[in-house]
Amino acid sequence: MDDSDEALMARIARGDEQAFRLLARRHLPAMAGLARRVLGNAAEAEDVAQEAMLRVWTHAPRWQPLAAFRTWLTRVVVNLCLDRKRRAQWVGLEAAGEIVDPSPGAGERAESDERERLLAAAIGTLPERQRAAIVLTYTEGMSNAQVAEALDTSVSAVETLLVRGKQNLRRALSSVIDEGE
Amino acid sequence: MTRDELQSLLDSHGADPAQWPAALRVAALGLIASDAEARVAHEAAQHLDAALARYARVAATDETAAARVMTRLAGPLPRQDRASWRWPTVLLDWQFTPAWPRVAALACCAAIGFMVGITGLDRPFERTGTTAAGRSDITSVVFEPEAITGARP
Numbered sequence: 001m002d003d004s005d006e007a008l009m010a011r012i013a014r015g016d017e018q019a020f021r022l023l024a025r026r027h028l029p030a031m032a033g034l035a036r037r038v039l040g041n042a043a044e045a046e047d048v049a050q051e052a053m054l055r056v057w058t059h060a061p062r063w064q065p066l067a068a069f070r071t072w073l074t075r076v077v078v079n080l081c082l083d084r085k086r087r088a089q090w091v092g093l094e095a096a097g098e099i100v101d102p103s104p105g106a107g108e109r110a111e112s113d114e115r116e117r118l119l120a121a122a123i124g125t126l127p128e129r130q131r132a133a134i135v136l137t138y139t140e141g142m143s144n145a146q147v148a149e150a151l152d153t154s155v156s157a158v159e160t161l162l163v164r165g166k167q168n169l170r171r172a173l174s175s176v177i178d179e180g181e
Numbered sequence: 182m183t184r185d186e187l188q189s190l191l192d193s194h195g196a197d198p199a200q201w202p203a204a205l206r207v208a209a210l211g212l213i214a215s216d217a218e219a220r221v222a223h224e225a226a227q228h229l230d231a232a233l234a235r236y237a238r239v240a241a242t243d244e245t246a247a248a249r250v251m252t253r254l255a256g257p258l259p260r261q262d263r264a265s266w267r268w269p270t271v272l273l274d275w276q277f278t279p280a281w282p283r284v285a286a287l288a289c290c291a292a293i294g295f296m297v298g299i300t301g302l303d304r305p306f307e308r309t310g311t312t313a314a315g316r317s318d319i320t321s322v323v324f325e326p327e328a329i330t331g332a333r334p
Contacts, residue, residue: 017258024254028247033240042246050250058262119236137195138230138237144193159193166192166229173232 005069012060020060024053027070030140031077037135038081040124048080067149074140075150078132085128122172130165133158182208187219196226 003022011019028049035045035052055076063072123131129151136147148158182190187209194200201209212219297303 013261015261020258021251021254025247025251028250029243032246032250033243036243036246037237042242046246046250049246050253053250053254054259057258058260061261061263115232116236119232123236134233135237138233159189163189163192169229170225173229 006065009056009060009063009065009069012057013063020053020057023056027073028053031073034074034135034139035077035081037120037123037139038078038128038132039084040120044084048077048084051080052077071146071149074136074142075152078136078150082128082132119169119173122169125172126165126168130161130168133161134165134169137162182212184212184216184219184222187212188222191222191226196223196230 005023005026008019008023012023031052032045032049035048036042039045039048052073056073123134126134132151133147136142136150137144140146142150144155144158144162148155151158151161182205190201190205190209194202198206198210213223214220
């Protein structure tokens with residue numbers, strides 16, 4: 001049986017809950033991570049991921065496969081995040097609480113984790129669209145054209161967002177970057 | 182290419198030359214090879230890319246968050262958003278790309294219509310006798326008295 005995203009969407013459009021859960025399981029980790037990085041808040045990111053998947057379910061009967069499902073879902077998640085950011089101020093990672101990494105050897109990576117925490121904090125201080133452009137480029141591996149589609153803007157605007165975002169990151173992280181592996 | 186232009190290229194497309202626009206690649210690589218400051222900028226961009234790539238990895242926390250969301254989605258799902266009457270949507274949702282098959286079909290219809298028009302194929306054959314008889318028959322039906330009662334219509 002064809003279990004591509006588009007085939008699953010066709011089944012979901014007919015009310016197939018099993019197909020919906022399969023599609024959700026496939027995309028939720030990446031979408032939760034994307035939302036967490038754009039929002040800087042793990043709890044809100046879960047809410048956004050849930051809301052995005054519920055939109056997949058409710059909108060499936062009217063969904064048209066004009067673009068790849070993943071691109072469409074990414075756009076939904078980014079738009080939900082930006083809507084939330086407009087309603088609420090940025091919450092720093094410290095205020096959002098520490099999330100314990102349960103993987104083995106987590107303690108040995110303390111220094112690396114510290115650098116990543118500083119980077120995350122620096123990304124968190126970026127204006128929301130600069131942050132979204134950087135997160136989409138590096139998290140989703142999107143080209144500038146795909147980021148432009150997800151952010152509903154032009155490629156040149158994305159390039160400007162990336163240039164300004166990285167200028168800001170360089171200023172905030174000069175010591176961390178210099179110590180990079 | 183100037184150093185500022187190289188920096189913009191590094192920021193907008195990353196440090197990997199494979200991702201750079203082909204038109205700028207040779208000039209950018211030439212500057213990096215010949216200029217120490219450009220080389221430093223390229224190395225810094227590589228470090229930033231590496232740091233961002235590490236930051237972007239899907240973390241174990243994301244898997245945990247996804248599992249929690251899946252649990253929340255285990256309950257009854259909301260009603261799907263179905264259009265109650267689909268025909269207007271279908272009619273308005275025609276796809277016109279690629280347009281040439283439809284344009285060709287329209288042109289064929291127009292040409293056939295034009296040929297039918299100028300050759301008179303759209304008109305009934307003129308049969309004078311039959312038409313006259315037909316007309317007289319109609320008149321008799323309308324104006325002759327009814328056979329039994331003698332009443333006129």
